[in-house]
Amino acid sequence: MTLLFLLIIALVVIFGIKDIRRQVISRPAFDFMKRVLPPLSQTEREAMEAGNVWWDGELFRGAPDWNQLHSYPSNRLTEEEQAFLDGPVNELLAMIDDYQIVRDGDMPKEMWTFLRKEKFFALIIPKSYGGLEFSAYANSTIVSRIATRSLSVAVTVMVPNSLGPGELLAHYGTQEQKDRWLPALADGTEIPCFALTGPTAGSDAGSIPDQGIVCKGEFEGEEVVGIRLTWDKRYITLAPVATVLGLAFKLRDPDGLLGEQEDLGITCALIPTSHPGVENGNRHNPLGMAFMNGTTRGNEVFIPLDWIIGGVEYAGRGWRMLVECLSAGRGISLPALATATGHMATRSTSAYCGVRSQFGVNIGEFEGVQEALARIAGNTYLLESARKLTLTAIDSKQKPSVVTAIAKYHMTELGRQVINDAMDIQAGKGIQLGKNNYLGLNYIASPVSITVEGANILTRNLMIFGQGATRCHPYVLAEMEAVADSDSDKGLARFDSLLMSHMVYATRNAVVSLFHGLTGSRFADKPVAGPTAPYYQQLTRLSANLAIVSDLAMLTLGGDLKRREMISARLGDVLSQLYLASSVLRNYEMDGRQQGDLPLVEYALESCLKEAREALAQALRNFPNRPVAWLSRILVMPLGNHHHGPSDDQAKAVVKAVSQPGCVRNRITHLCQLLDSDEGGVAEVEQAFLAQQANAPLYKALKKAQRAGQLPKRPVDAELLTLAQEAEILSAEQAEGLLAAQALVRKAIDVDEFAKL
Incomplete structure (x- = not known):
């Protein structure tokens, strides 16, 4: 008791007396961070400061406010x-x-x-x-x-x-x-393109070699101060048909015509493609797709200063402009394409499973096919949920750079998995090209989304956790700024205050992680009752797990964590799965807790929890500081990992939900619009599916008669239907309806044929 009393007194003195605390704790920590933290480059700083923190901040801090998630406005069209x-x-x-x-x-x-x-x-x-x-x-x-x-x-x-x-x-x-x-x-008089990517600067846009020199030159017959530009860009969509070119380049002012600073930084300008010296027109061939994509070049092209977007005062501010705009645009465009793939694949594949037969049964009855179809539908629900939540942020005038990076990376990867599964199920129908073979071109094009607007490998390994760890953490960015303060005493005073709050925060997350791990998260807060309530509790625990492991990783690895991409990417995966799972929960609430959607909701959530737990386990398994890894594992998984993905029964429930016409299937495929006049492949397989569903009792009667020996065991064709009429199993009208349905089925499973070359 005496030793315990002395220990408590010592802790009170150390932490309670500011001067002692600063010398014993804060000063060593302050000096340590100065040594291990690498200086931020200007482009890194601007990227870090661009955009803002949104729901991702809640997920990173260990105690998400689920009521805040539910308070975000729902998505509505005017x-x-x-x-x-x-x-x-x-x-x-x-x-x-x-x-x-x-x-x-x-x-x-x-x-x-x-x-x-x-x-x-x-x-x-x-x-x-x-x-x-x-x-x-x-x-x-x-x-x-x-x-x-x-x-x-x-x-x-x-x-x-x-x-x-x-x-x-x-x-x-x-x-x-x-x-x-x-x-x-x-009004379409002008067609724009924007040139950022070059041969030596792709995802590392900050290293663009394209250069502009501030100088005097002639424009419209007068000598003016302007910019002499040289650039070489590629992969520029719409460049071959563009009439106006947006261009990113590095601007230098060696003669001091704009001020004392020589290297002004990345700048954006707007240039008519008809301007002398602008070369537009050569096309790339992006996997055979027909959208216009190509190159643009220029050599010592002179433009006036007022062609800088925003005017002269925005010279050198282009990187910040680009990062802020891309942080929003990245959450709209490519996620839209991925979600469209999911809607089209779910509608067409669920229909195809209902009309294509092998070995005398619909292929949708094979469990191997059901496993893939469940993955397609579950991932499509996940894609639509993430699309809506991300767009909520953008429409609320937020620019959440971490959230949109998550959306871009994970949604395009999910889109790739969906189209792969659809190709596996539809097989011969999928691998042919033609007007009615709807999967082939989507499959061919899927890598395009993976590589543009930041290649997925770099988005995952450098952006999601790299920005998330500093932007979303309540203290790290402020601590970094305090350490970098030129006034060391002022910086130490600020750092001391932040460090104490940080220690309380980390202790809280460690205790919460261990407690929830030992109790199965049963005592975690939950904002709703019903079948989704336990998922809120599991995600709350996972949020605390991520917070404490991230703190320990940053503490022990310091600036080296930036280079430990395999570790940081896995921690980023945990944050990403938290975001995706929370989007599913929100979507379920926004849609009015549709009971028919519950199998899809549970499938998606179980998938997210599995991916998050495996990412966390892999990060700890490969963590270089083994004592810290063991401590982390005790705190976050004291009883092991109990999340192994959706069960077989859950997969079968998903298949059942999307394998019959109705509101559930329509809701999950609503982006795949079918018009009355449609004659394309998706419409054909849908019409065959609906016809088979409408005649299901008659097909069942035929099978029963075949099992009883009343009819021969053969495919449904005109001869079999004639025999069924003679046996009074079907009426003439019913036989005619089945014959029409079979014609639709044959049309749906056929592939396009072409004359010999």
């Missing part, structure tokens, strides 16, 4: 947005023949004219400049609907409404620039 979907979008869908577009290498002229006329390139341009000024949710929904028919057309519409001149002008342009360009962009 009457004007819905009218655009019902009108121009449906008209466009009826015009699309994706196979022919890809064969021709371009959309037909009438489609280009239609897109301009109906302002498909002006979804985000303000109404005051002639644009539609739609919400991010409407933008995403429009692109997704189009993508279920043609990725080439969807990308063509997507790019002007993503990172590019329109968005940059709307946010940063001078009034003169807005008046000059936005109305022309809105």
